[in-house]
Amino acid sequence: xxxxxxxxxxxxxxxxxxxxxxxxxxxxxxxxxxxxxxxxxxxxxxxxxxxxxxxxxxxxxxxxxxxxxxxxxxxxxxxxxxxxxxxxxxxxxxxxxxxxxxxxxxxxxxxxxxxxxxxxxxxxxxxxxxxxxxxxxxxxxxxxxxxxxxxxxxxxxxxxxxxxxxxxxxxxxxxxxxxxxxxxxxxxxxxx
Amino acid sequence: xxxxxxxxxxxxxxxxxxxxxxxxxxxxxxxxxxxxxxxxxxxxxxxxxxxxxxxxxxxxxxxxxxxxxxxxxxxxxxxxxxxxxxxxxxxxxxxxxxxxxxxxxxxxxxxxxxxxxxxxxxxxxxxxxxxxxxxxxxxxxxxxxxxxxxxxxxxxxxxxxxxxxxxxxxxxxxxxxxxxxxxxxxxxxxx
Numbered sequence: 001x002x003x004x005x006x007x008x009x010x011x012x013x014x015x016x017x018x019x020x021x022x023x024x025x026x027x028x029x030x031x032x033x034x035x036x037x038x039x040x041x042x043x044x045x046x047x048x049x050x051x052x053x054x055x056x057x058x059x060x061x062x063x064x065x066x067x068x069x070x071x072x073x074x075x076x077x078x079x080x081x082x083x084x085x086x087x088x089x090x091x092x093x094x095x096x097x098x099x100x101x102x103x104x105x106x107x108x109x110x111x112x113x114x115x116x117x118x119x120x121x122x123x124x125x126x127x128x129x130x131x132x133x134x135x136x137x138x139x140x141x142x143x144x145x146x147x148x149x150x151x152x153x154x155x156x157x158x159x160x161x162x163x164x165x166x167x168x169x170x171x172x173x174x175x176x177x178x179x180x181x182x183x184x185x186x187x188x189x190x191x192x
Numbered sequence: 193x194x195x196x197x198x199x200x201x202x203x204x205x206x207x208x209x210x211x212x213x214x215x216x217x218x219x220x221x222x223x224x225x226x227x228x229x230x231x232x233x234x235x236x237x238x239x240x241x242x243x244x245x246x247x248x249x250x251x252x253x254x255x256x257x258x259x260x261x262x263x264x265x266x267x268x269x270x271x272x273x274x275x276x277x278x279x280x281x282x283x284x285x286x287x288x289x290x291x292x293x294x295x296x297x298x299x300x301x302x303x304x305x306x307x308x309x310x311x312x313x314x315x316x317x318x319x320x321x322x323x324x325x326x327x328x329x330x331x332x333x334x335x336x337x338x339x340x341x342x343x344x345x346x347x348x349x350x351x352x353x354x355x356x357x358x359x360x361x362x363x364x365x366x367x368x369x370x371x372x373x374x375x376x377x378x379x380x381x382x383x
Contacts, residue, residue, distance in 0.1 A: 042380035129357035
């Protein structure tokens with residue numbers, strides 16, 4: 001039934017106001033919880049597998065050629081890079097002018113090795129006991145990836161048969177002397 | 193007839209009810225913040241509890257820490273999965289490079305390479321995981337059912353001044369206890 005004109009004039013269309021305050025409370029609580037639990041520091045990890053003892057004959061049969069065994073011996077000041085037991089690669093990297101490890105020289109030497117042996121991905125680290133963890137991380141960084149200014153290396157992807165740019169230098173870094181004694185390094189290989 | 197003053201007319205026009213805030217726009221902003229934060233929260237796969245006593249080195253690495261047992265090398269002790277397993281006999285001095293982090297020789301075995309309390313804790317953790325795995329069955333890539341194997345990943349949190357000697361002992365101990373992969377924790381270097 002229609003309302004009388006007099007009543008129609010008086011009736012107001014009432015607005016419904018949602019009570020948003022409890023929702024607001026919940027949101028503030030959620031946001032503060034997320035803010036507290038979120039990490040503002042980006043924590044990353046460097047993977048390094050434990051060295052495994054393998055029979056040299058088996059490895060050679062599997063790979064059909066002797067492994068390069070690219071090894072970096074890290075002393076207190078110098079580094080020695082050798083491959084193929086010193087027959088294929090042998091480089092001595094002295095400390096820089098500030099008396100620290102010359103990471104640029106190491107990176108350049110590793111790039112030269114990578115250009116010669118593009119299939120190689122492993123680098124064995126043999127630090128002396130006194131080397132600081134921070135220095136090891138810096139050395140691993142230099143050894144694991146190419147920098148933007150480095151010469152580009154292309155490698156065929158066996159799945160797609162397309163030449164792709166290599167972004168990793170020696171991504172598999174292994175500590176090779178975990179099982180050995182803390183002997184002082186004495187080399188029979190003549191380093192250049 | 194009752195006299196109507198200006199004041200009484202104003203009173204009549206006054207709106208009944210309290211003052212209400214317009215919260216809709218504020219809600220919009222909060223919802224956007226909440227969605228953004230939830231999204232960034234979900235990308236952090238691992239709840240990572242880093243020790244406040246240590247300073248991590250910085251690295252260009254990109255891999256995020258996955259699942260694994262945590263070993264924390266603090267200036268005064270070594271902890272494994274939240275429990276202190278060994279106290280160092282000397283504390284590092286800031287002025288002396290490479291000082292501190294000395295382990296009591298009675299706690300070492302296998303030619304001073306293996307840290308016995310840490311080894312025991314690692315073996316106990318391994319046994320627990322293997323016990324749980326013995327009751328589980330997983331499918332491999334081909335869809336065949338198989339028993340899961342223990343991979344043994346150890347996440348090592350160490351101060352940037354820790355010497356390789358200590359790291360080596362920890363890696364040797366973990367290797368002896370059947371842990372095959374080590375993950376060295378660093379902070380991402382901004383390039």
